[in-house]
Amino acid sequence: MPDVDRRPVALVGPVRIVGAGLLGASIGLALRARGIDVQLEDLDPANLRTASGLGAGVPVTGSEPEPQLVVVAVPPDHLARVIEGALEAHPQAFVTDVGSVKSGPLATVAEHADVARYCGSHPMAGTQHTGPLTASATLFEGRPWAVTPHATTSPVATQVVTELAELTGAMPLAFGPDEHDLAVARTSHVPHLMAALVAGRLADAPEGHLALSGPGVRDVTRVAGTDPGMWLQIVPANASAILALLGQIRADLDRLESAIESGDRDALRGVLANGVAGTRAIPGKHGGPVRPTSSVFVHVPDQPGNLARLFADVDAVGVNVEDVRIDHDPARAGGQVELVVDETRVEELASSLDARGWAVHQ
Numbered sequence: 001m002p003d004v005d006r007r008p009v010a011l012v013g014p015v016r017i018v019g020a021g022l023l024g025a026s027i028g029l030a031l032r033a034r035g036i037d038v039q040l041e042d043l044d045p046a047n048l049r050t051a052s053g054l055g056a057g058v059p060v061t062g063s064e065p066e067p068q069l070v071v072v073a074v075p076p077d078h079l080a081r082v083i084e085g086a087l088e089a090h091p092q093a094f095v096t097d098v099g100s101v102k103s104g105p106l107a108t109v110a111e112h113a114d115v116a117r118y119c120g121s122h123p124m125a126g127t128q129h130t131g132p133l134t135a136s137a138t139l140f141e142g143r144p145w146a147v148t149p150h151a152t153t154s155p156v157a158t159q160v161v162t163e164l165a166e167l168t169g170a171m172p173l174a175f176g177p178d179e180h181d182l183a184v185a186r187t188s189h190v191p192h193l194m195a196a197l198v199a200g201r202l203a204d205a206p207e208g209h210l211a212l213s214g215p216g217v218r219d220v221t222r223v224a225g226t227d228p229g230m231w232l233q234i235v236p237a238n239a240s241a242i243l244a245l246l247g248q249i250r251a252d253l254d255r256l257e258s259a260i261e262s263g264d265r266d267a268l269r270g271v272l273a274n275g276v277a278g279t280r281a282i283p284g285k286h287g288g289p290v291r292p293t294s295s296v297f298v299h300v301p302d303q304p305g306n307l308a309r310l311f312a313d314v315d316a317v318g319v320n321v322e323d324v325r326i327d328h329d330p331a332r333a334g335g336q337v338e339l340v341v342d343e344t345r346v347e348e349l350a351s352s353l354d355a356r357g358w359a360v361h362q
Ligand SMILES: NC(=O)c1ccc[n+]([C@@H]2O[C@H](COP(=O)([O-])OP(=O)(O)OC[C@H]3O[C@@H](n4cnc5c(N)ncnc54)[C@H](O)[C@@H]3O)[C@@H](O)[C@H]2O)c1
Pocket: 018, 019, 020, 021, 022, 023, 024, 041, 042, 043, 044, 047, 073, 074, 075, 076, 078, 079, 082, 098, 099, 100, 101, 122, 123, 124, 125, 126, 127, 129, 130, 131, 132, 230, 234
């Protein structure tokens, strides 16, 4: 039995999830894995069917017991209305939401007589897909999850929501709602918009140029591939924090342009060094220091079973893979697999895979 079941738990369920999309279904899967009863609600019957079919919970029928906690996981524009609805429909339940911006919905909900039962939250995990089909019980593992009590949130509500984050494997971090919005403008919203601007320059690029797309451009643009629907709601909801940062970036861009125009290498070095400092400032998974990583690239011929064989060989070497990317190999028929591992193990992995017959480079 997992440890968490033996210590006194504030969150025992049932948990009702309103919005069984990517976030809602992933939370449902994580809670079901902990044995907590999950009730699912969604306006879209297909999403409800998919989420419950995946094992994220049971669709509500009206005859289930009252939930201990309601988790609102609907798109940003609908959050305030659904949070208020949950406070009214479930007078004994605590209510949280997982929306990407906290101060806007709170401003509406703050007038509600029962607002003490509401404590906002925001898991910093997702993918570029929406809907329950790509939901995963491990989506939140090791990721930060902001818990954002407001001035009158009851301490028990904060405790229950903190425990929700812990039960999914995430790392709860307490933030005031306004401070949260400033933080995510910097760590999520502006990075997303920058990725969209860079990716936008590729949309009408000559085909010949695009043929030279390597891992760099893919890394920088991944999130820009997300369905714009959610971002069309997130960005206006956090406009002032985003605009303040865009103003700073505009000044950075002016400095960069003049450094390049005038051939000022010191100024250019300053811009690049600042970027290096920024990447090093991002905490690693589980909030620890970033462990320097390095990549081993392996050519995997296009035949069934080769990927499984490669991962079995990596496993036999005993090196933990921090990240993995698979790309079409432009030079040969097959794929190029990038294995991201601890910098100190990279030589050992490369030579062991080489000895096992793989075409490897670093
Ligand atoms: N996708 C991410 O990366 C991510 C990460 C963290 C937080 N969030 C936040 O989580 C929330 C959900 O995002 P998602 O990616 O799961 O979206 P999603 O589109 O995958 O899921 C939203 C679900 O809510 C349902 N829905 C819409 N209005 C509803 C209503 N009034 N009542 C019941 N169901 C309703 C939709 O049918 C859909 O199934 C958003 O507020 C978003 O800001 C998203």
